[in-house]
Amino acid sequence: MGVSLSTTLQTSFEDAVERTRAALARQGFGVLTEIDMKATLKAKLGEDMEDYLILGACNPSFAHQAVNVYRPIGVLLPCNVVVREDPDAPNSVIVEAMDPKLMVDVTNQPGLDEIAGAVRGLLDGALQEISEGSSPGG
Template structure:
């Protein structure tokens, strides 16, 4: 099983982030948190890296259904969407989201299947729409 749903864009980083936010919103996901890995690693460790942003996205109805099945599932919710510059190609940005099927595989909880399937459909639609533009 592939751990990520992803696409590759040939655009500026800021445009890729904006397009990703819009695509997520169109599928019912809100961005609750944002972690700028580039800035954090520079500030905390003095390390340089390419632009790398983690968007903490949440679809409340899906999250509610998942925690209704297993309260511990918050540990595995597919909330992080990564927008990162390809370190080998300056004009390339990669957008990735965790494959929701991992929730089912890790927990072996069949009641999570429909939630994971719907989350995967919505995340895949968001990711795929980025490549369509």
């Protein structure tokens, strides 16, 4: 099993970020954290890289259920969703979401399986929505 669910878009980085935020919101996720890796690495290390944004997405209902099953699960929350330019393909943007099934594998808590499956379905839905409108303006 891989660590992420993903889709590749032929669009601008800004458009991909906008579509990702909107699709996550429609699936019931709020974005709690945002890390601009490009800006952070430039500021802290003087290093350049392509646009790379990490969004910490949380569905409050499922987060609550997961914490009630296994209190230490918070170290794996929220679900990270990455929007990043593909450095090898101009005008290609990759959107990747952590596969929630990892939480079950890492914790060995079968009680999280149903929750992880439901969250995976929502993230799959968001990625599908994002990919359906993969051209600028469309």
